Amino acid sequence: MADIQPPAEEIRALVGYEFPGGKYTVAHWENFLLTECTGSEPLPDGLVHPVVLFHMPILGANTSIGGMFALGQAESDFSIGIESYDWEIERPLHEDVEYTVTGRVTEADRMEGPRRHDRPGYYDRIQFRFELHEPEGDFAASSTITWTYRRSAA
Amino acid sequence: MNVQVGDSIPEWVMESVRPERMRTMAAILRDPNPVHWDRKAVAALPFGLGERTINQGPLGLSYMLNMLMDWAGPTSVRRVTVRFPKVVLDGDHVTAGGRVTAIREEDGVRLADCDIWLSREGESPSLEGTATVALPES
Numbered sequence: 001m002a003d004i005q006p007p008a009e010e011i012r013a014l015v016g017y018e019f020p021g022g023k024y025t026v027a028h029w030e031n032f033l034l035t036e037c038t039g040s041e042p043l044p045d046g047l048v049h050p051v052v053l054f055h056m057p058i059l060g061a062n063t064s065i066g067g068m069f070a071l072g073q074a075e076s077d078f079s080i081g082i083e084s085y086d087w088e089i090e091r092p093l094h095e096d097v098e099y100t101v102t103g104r105v106t107e108a109d110r111m112e113g114p115r116r117h118d119r120p121g122y123y124d125r126i127q128f129r130f131e132l133h134e135p136e137g138d139f140a141a142s143s144t145i146t147w148t149y150r151r152s153a154a
Numbered sequence: 155m156n157v158q159v160g161d162s163i164p165e166w167v168m169e170s171v172r173p174e175r176m177r178t179m180a181a182i183l184r185d186p187n188p189v190h191w192d193r194k195a196v197a198a199l200p201f202g203l204g205e206r207t208i209n210q211g212p213l214g215l216s217y218m219l220n221m222l223m224d225w226a227g228p229t230s231v232r233r234v235t236v237r238f239p240k241v242v243l244d245g246d247h248v249t250a251g252g253r254v255t256a257i258r259e260e261d262g263v264r265l266a267d268c269d270i271w272l273s274r275e276g277e278s279p280s281l282e283g284t285a286t287v288a289l290p291e292s
Contacts, residue, residue: 034182037175038216039168043228050219050231054212055183066186077187078199082211084283086235092228 024060057130060101163252166221236283
């Protein structure tokens with residue numbers, strides 16, 4: 001496994017990494033377009049479609065999908081796989097509310113996967129957890145993203 | 155709402171996954187991955203997917219959320235955990251389904267735990283997982 005870049009130690013050292021964090025407010029136009037993409041009619045009373053729990057925490061924590069690819073030293077956009085998404089909603093999210101967002105890496109490790117081209121296949125499994133709080137400080141929701149970063153042997 | 159363990163959740167159908175929605179989604183998500191908006195980039199991959207863009211994982215998940223919200227209400231979803239065994243492609247006809255596996259009470263709220271999935275007709279699920287939904291009182 002020694003010829004695989006980046007070294008496994010660099011990946012494991014990501015555990016505990018914190019994104020800068022920040023605030024995020026979902027505007028009506030964003031919620032409207034997002035909801036339309038899902039094939040649903042707009043939700044009532046300014047409710048934000050829960051699919052927002054993918055990108056809102058990422059952008060609100062002051063990172064990006066590309067930034068998360070780069071943090072794990074992805075070989076390319078195509079080398080990323082989704083293991084799972086885990087979203088918890090304590091309080092429904094609303095338009096025009098400024099949420100405070102934090103995010104960090106909670107797990108990171110090198111794994112051995114299926115063999116490719118008659119050689120062991122390796123990937124890195126990185127888990128990110130983001131939390132959203134309402135302006136008064138109450139916990140609103142969380143998003144746990146677990147991605148795999150496929151590695152090529154040298 | 156009268157719900158029993160073993161009940162099926164009414165299905166939610168996406169007749170045809172539309173590539174223009176993936177492009178709008180990519181812009182909202184600031185998602186740089188061309189597999190969601192460039193058919194030729196997908197065709198160049200060694201996966202034999204042809205010239206069809208790959209639906210974002212959250213969009214497939216959203217079809218299951220729509221099913222849950224149509225069933226139990228727009229503020230009902232408390233938790234979803236989903237895995238992605240297969241990709242969903244533009245033009246796919248997919249159906250979200252689910253089944254109640256447990257009913258419990260927490261802080262005075264009646265909750266239904268469910269298995270949920272999203273599948274092309276006749277195939278094993280492309281997405282699968284679990285959900286917890288707060289049930290309306292009546």
